[in-house]
Amino acid sequence: MNKLFGISVLIIVSVSRLILVAGSVLLLGSCSSSRTVSANLKVPSGQTVRKTVLESDVLIAKGSTLEVFYSSRNRYFVEAGGALVGFKRGVDQTKIYAEKGALIPNIESQTGFTIYTVKDASVSYRDRYKELVPAHVSPLNSNSMGIAPVIGVGVGVDQGFWDDDRNDWGHNDRSSRPTSVRSSSYEKKN
Amino acid sequence: MKKTLMIIAGIAGLTAVSEAQFAGINGGIMLGGGFMEDPDKGYGFLQLRGTVYEDDAVSHTLFVEILGHSDDAELEFLDLAGIPYYENGEISFTNFTLNYELEAKLDSAISFYAGLGGGIERVSLDDAFEVSVDSDRNFVGQAFAGFRAKLGKSFFAQVGIRHLWREDFGLLTDQFVVEDTTAYDLSIGFRF
Numbered sequence: 001m002n003k004l005f006g007i008s009v010l011i012i013v014s015v016s017r018l019i020l021v022a023g024s025v026l027l028l029g030s031c032s033s034s035r036t037v038s039a040n041l042k043v044p045s046g047q048t049v050r051k052t053v054l055e056s057d058v059l060i061a062k063g064s065t066l067e068v069f070y071s072s073r074n075r076y077f078v079e080a081g082g083a084l085v086g087f088k089r090g091v092d093q094t095k096i097y098a099e100k101g102a103l104i105p106n107i108e109s110q111t112g113f114t115i116y117t118v119k120d121a122s123v124s125y126r127d128r129y130k131e132l133v134p135a136h137v138s139p140l141n142s143n144s145m146g147i148a149p150v151i152g153v154g155v156g157v158d159q160g161f162w163d164d165d166r167n168d169w170g171h172n173d174r175s176s177r178p179t180s181v182r183s184s185s186y187e188k189k190n
Numbered sequence: 191m192k193k194t195l196m197i198i199a200g201i202a203g204l205t206a207v208s209e210a211q212f213a214g215i216n217g218g219i220m221l222g223g224g225f226m227e228d229p230d231k232g233y234g235f236l237q238l239r240g241t242v243y244e245d246d247a248v249s250h251t252l253f254v255e256i257l258g259h260s261d262d263a264e265l266e267f268l269d270l271a272g273i274p275y276y277e278n279g280e281i282s283f284t285n286f287t288l289n290y291e292l293e294a295k296l297d298s299a300i301s302f303y304a305g306l307g308g309g310i311e312r313v314s315l316d317d318a319f320e321v322s323v324d325s326d327r328n329f330v331g332q333a334f335a336g337f338r339a340k341l342g343k344s345f346f347a348q349v350g351i352r353h354l355w356r357e358d359f360g361l362l363t364d365q366f367v368v369e370d371t372t373a374y375d376l377s378i379g380f381r382f
Contacts, residue, residue: 041321181364185229185261188366188367
């Protein structure tokens with residue numbers, strides 16, 4: 001009798017433990033699913049993305065294409081073999097840091113660009129907070145309409161001009177939010 | 191984030207298995223995939239299993255299942271002039287369910303199983319940069335049955351059918367109709 005009672009208690013305790021752990025898994029799963037929205041974006045290699053981009057830093061990898069509808073206060077870092085195209089809706093305060101061999105817009109037909117040549121776009125992207133000026137700030141003696149070939153990073157602006165507080169740059173203010181969505185497999189309610 | 195979630199689930203699962211062993215429960219992990227009828231989509235799943243009772247004829251098992259599928263989406267934006275334009279996106283569906291299963295052993299190698307479970311379905315909308323735009327959570331229930339075959343001492347494979355009860359979901363300002371569906375799956379597992 002005591003043995004039977006002991007086995008029953010063991011089973012109850014075991015099931016309770018399993019349910020507790022299973023519940024923890026469910027809880028972890030539901031809680032860890034929220035994602036931080038950031039305006040620092042990377043276009044994965046081999047993909048084509050169409051987008052309006054506002055107040056963002058975007059790295060365009062080799063073999064990928066970013067087609068921009070409208071661009072304001074952005075910095076694009078384009079690797080050789082990457083493509084930055086579009087801008088049908090306009091451009092404002094936009095900087096492009098491109099490697100040789102990157103496909104970038106023809107500035108003769110666009111305004112609002114500043115284009116720099118860099119050795120390594122991914123390094124420039126990585127070090128952008130400490131070594132590059134924000135998109136809406138014009139470097140000293142620069143011509144915002146023309147090409148300013150710069151090798152490497154650093155454009156001669158006092159480092160104290162800005163700090164590393166991302167909010168000063170508006171990087172977390174991603175205002176290009178979609179208004180609606182259409183699913184390929186699920187019908188909308190009337 | 192998905193990888194992080196899977197790692198967390200894996201660690202928790204291994205913890206559950208070791209706990210189960212400690213407490214006299216046989217643990218197991220199962221991986222599989224399948225195809226649902228409505229929508230016409232494939233899915234994958236992971237089960238973390240603990241058998242609470244087993245004899246020569248039957249066994250009772252509890253398991254946590256994470257099941258996921260995705261769907262292409264088109265996001266509509268308005269530019270500064272109020273003119274709409276569209277981008278590609280993705281809707282991800284992830285089910286977290288707790289399930290009970292009864293297994294009837296037909297002979298030493300083949301068994302029939304059936305059970306039911308319930309939990310949460312998380313619906314997440316990502317834009318082209320895989321940044322989460324919106325999400326929703328709903329109830330999901332399922333009943334399932336199938337046949338299982340032992341492959342050696344610790345491995346087993348199974349073929350099964352399940353019926354999923356799902357709720358409609360909402361993303362942004364849009365509401366979507368979800369039909370209950372039947373699904374068919376194949377899976378392999380390892381028993382500790």
